[in-house]
Amino acid sequence: MLNTDQFIELYRQMVTIRRFEEAVWELYTAAIMPGLAHLSIGQEAVPVGACAALRRDDYITSTHRGHGHCLAKGARIDRMFAELLGKVDGYCRGKGGSMHIADQDMGNLGANGIVGGSAAIAAGAGLSAKMRGTDQVVISFFGDGALNQGLLLESMNMAASWKLPAIYLCENNQYGEYTPMVSVTAGADITARGRAFGIPSFTVDGQDVLAVHACASEAVARARAGDGPTFLVCNTYRYRGHHVGDQLRAYRTREEEKEWEEQRDPIAGHAEWLISHNHATPADLERVDADARREIQEGIEFAKASPFPPLEEVTEHVYA
Amino acid sequence: MSTLEPRPDELHAAVNGRELTFAEAIREALAEEMRRDPRVFLMGEDVGGAGGVFKVTEGIQAEFTPKRVIDTPISEAGIAGIAIGAALTGMRPVLEIMFGDFTTLVMDQMVNQAAKAYYMSGGKLSVPMVLRTTMGAGRRSAAQHSQSLHAWTSHIPGLKVVIPSTPYDAKGLLKSAIRDNSPVIIFEDKMMYKLKGPVPEGEYTIPLGLADVKREGQDITIVATSSMVHIALSAAERLSEQGISAEVIDPRTLFPLDAQTLISSAKKTSRALIVDEGYRRYGITGELASVITEGAFYYLDAPVRRIAAFDVPVPFSPPLEDATIPNEELVVKTALELLGRR
Numbered sequence: 001m002l003n004t005d006q007f008i009e010l011y012r013q014m015v016t017i018r019r020f021e022e023a024v025w026e027l028y029t030a031a032i033m034p035g036l037a038h039l040s041i042g043q044e045a046v047p048v049g050a051c052a053a054l055r056r057d058d059y060i061t062s063t064h065r066g067h068g069h070c071l072a073k074g075a076r077i078d079r080m081f082a083e084l085l086g087k088v089d090g091y092c093r094g095k096g097g098s099m100h101i102a103d104q105d106m107g108n109l110g111a112n113g114i115v116g117g118s119a120a121i122a123a124g125a126g127l128s129a130k131m132r133g134t135d136q137v138v139i140s141f142f143g144d145g146a147l148n149q150g151l152l153l154e155s156m157n158m159a160a161s162w163k164l165p166a167i168y169l170c171e172n173n174q175y176g177e178y179t180p181m182v183s184v185t186a187g188a189d190i191t192a193r194g195r196a197f198g199i200p201s202f203t204v205d206g207q208d209v210l211a212v213h214a215c216a217s218e219a220v221a222r223a224r225a226g227d228g229p230t231f232l233v234c235n236t237y238r239y240r241g242h243h244v245g246d247q248l249r250a251y252r253t254r255e256e257e258k259e260w261e262e263q264r265d266p267i268a269g270h271a272e273w274l275i276s277h278n279h280a281t282p283a284d285l286e287r288v289d290a291d292a293r294r295e296i297q298e299g300i301e302f303a304k305a306s307p308f309p310p311l312e313e314v315t316e317h318v319y320a
Numbered sequence: 321m322s323t324l325e326p327r328p329d330e331l332h333a334a335v336n337g338r339e340l341t342f343a344e345a346i347r348e349a350l351a352e353e354m355r356r357d358p359r360v361f362l363m364g365e366d367v368g369g370a371g372g373v374f375k376v377t378e379g380i381q382a383e384f385t386p387k388r389v390i391d392t393p394i395s396e397a398g399i400a401g402i403a404i405g406a407a408l409t410g411m412r413p414v415l416e417i418m419f420g421d422f423t424t425l426v427m428d429q430m431v432n433q434a435a436k437a438y439y440m441s442g443g444k445l446s447v448p449m450v451l452r453t454t455m456g457a458g459r460r461s462a463a464q465h466s467q468s469l470h471a472w473t474s475h476i477p478g479l480k481v482v483i484p485s486t487p488y489d490a491k492g493l494l495k496s497a498i499r500d501n502s503p504v505i506i507f508e509d510k511m512m513y514k515l516k517g518p519v520p521e522g523e524y525t526i527p528l529g530l531a532d533v534k535r536e537g538q539d540i541t542i543v544a545t546s547s548m549v550h551i552a553l554s555a556a557e558r559l560s561e562q563g564i565s566a567e568v569i570d571p572r573t574l575f576p577l578d579a580q581t582l583i584s585s586a587k588k589t590s591r592a593l594i595v596d597e598g599y600r601r602y603g604i605t606g607e608l609a610s611v612i613t614e615g616a617f618y619y620l621d622a623p624v625r626r627i628a629a630f631d632v633p634v635p636f637s638p639p640l641e642d643a644t645i646p647n648e649e650l651v652v653k654t655a656l657e658l659l660g661r662r
């Protein structure tokens with residue numbers, strides 16, 4: 001059970017991710033950030049609720065839409081921004097960028113540019129934990145787009161067969177890039193795919209950080225106890241397009257977007273809950289938001305001031 | 321190819337007269353490394369109880385238990401990913417992919433994940449894993465079980481590629497591969513598993529990136545890989561009967577590549593011929609010919625020649641299959657052409 005400080009911490013993390021992503025939008029559209037930017041605005045409750053169930057030495061694998069996972073697993077804002085701008089102080093010395101942030105010290109085995117590409121890597125980390133005799137667990141984050149990658153099913157099969165401490169967490173944001181999930185995904189109930197392997201499988205309200213945290217905590221406990229994997233399908237929504245450049249969003253209606261944003265926003269929902277349960281006042285939450293904005297601003301300044309990597313690093317780190 | 325004999329000129333060290341097959345040498349390397357380092361473990365299809373389809377891992381599970389010799393489902397991409405995840409988190413997996421043809425199924429995991437983790441993370445994440453797989457035609461196994469696809473992975477920065485030709489080399493190189501902190505892929509010619517050769521008792525390793533002169537000569541350089549080394553050595557013997565002294569060099573690893581040894585030999589002999597069982601086009605022979613041409617152009621008396629597998633899917637019918645594989649006759653003929661003797 002969480003205490004007041006922890007409830008507020010969940011709020012702080014969600015607000016931080018949102019402000020971070022909003023800043024990424026600004027940096028990208030101002031042509032300061034190169035490459036591609038996949039924002040997770042609207043999905044904040046999933047990484048925050050899930051990672052709050054983990055220890056620092058537990059692992060995650062992440063996706064191309066992974067800024068929230070990194071931050072929720074403990075990444076520093078300033079080094080995140082530095083990586084996004086390709087600077088030497090970034091988590092990967094500027095060599096990974098937005099889609100490849102990894103931080104071993106925080107158990108982050110890396111975001112991934114291949115949809116579903118880290119599903120088996122997560123299971124391998126689980127196998128490793130088991131072989132090394134630790135009780136570490138791993139959460140594999142992936143989107144609904146990965147549901148139809150064979151690798152995910154291969155990995156779930158082995159995790160179930162070998163009772164690996166792996167949690168398969170699908171962030172179902174309803175769209176795989178520009179295609180509605182329901183139009184390309186067979187079977188009305190996605191969790192049936194997990195149950196087919198004998199994996200306990202649940203649908204979770206991904207806009208409710210406490211619901212995500214509760215389900216993730218049960219899954220983590222099951223994994224630590226040696227009882228194998230869990231499959232969680234967290235229903236959520238990305239408010240922005242597939243990436244910053246996807247501004248038309250012709251594949252969905254403005255009404256649908258409005259409904260999610262106005263009626264199911266994870267941050268507004270948790271704020272309401274905190275206030276109505278006397279864990280915080282509106283003024284407390286405003287302070288949290290102001291602190292987050294300041295931290296984001298400082299992080300951007302740090303990243304802008306950081307130099308690009310020296311050219312001689314281009315041939316370094318090819319072989320360990 | 322099934323009549324390959326180990327040759328005395330392969331000897332490198334005092335060997336106490338002991339001989340092992342190629343498969344036994346690999347098995348011994350695996351067992352020694354597993355005894356030395358508890359992080360090393362094996363996984364793959366039928367590697368445990370069955371001892372592998374080519375019996376390379378026979379008896380290993382009995383010594384090390386199913387916990388360290390894991391029989392996997394037939395899910396090549398999945399087991400490659402599992403090996404990568406284990407390697408990222410403190411283990412040193414040795415993954416077997418039964419047929420080299422099946423490495424096509426692990427390409428995303430090896431090329432986009434294993435090969436790039438260290439670089440993409442700026443040197444934080446490393447993937448100390450070995451992927452053992454097979455190559456080579458001649459087993460009447462047709463187009464999906466006979467290819468030599470070592471060029472594919474040699475193309476990828478971040479991967480190391482080992483291609484041993486003798487039991488001695490196989491053991492020493494595999495031990496180095498297991499101790500390496502980068503992902504290493506080893507291609508073993510399945511037609512050589514029963515090939516016998518000297519392997520000394522006791523510990524030794526062979527560094528990756530060191531070519532081996534299998535036979536010294538003055539008149540022509542033959543660079544050959546894997547089982548083609550034996551064809552080259554037989555051809556060299558026949559050439560010597562005609563008074564031609566051929567030098568046979570085995571690069572042993574395609575990356576890192578010991579370019580200097582190849583170039584130095586070509587400078588000495590002024591003529592070079594490359595023999596490799598991969599496809600000819602855009603392949604190993606083209607790359608090695610280019611390395612030699614760039615490094616020794618002004619010393620060469622003739623264009624570098626190359627012999628590779630036919631650019632066709634490997635056919636089943638035995639006479640057709642045999643026609644696609646480089647052979648001793650062709651090596652001799654091409655060498656004579658290079659020397660202006662026909």
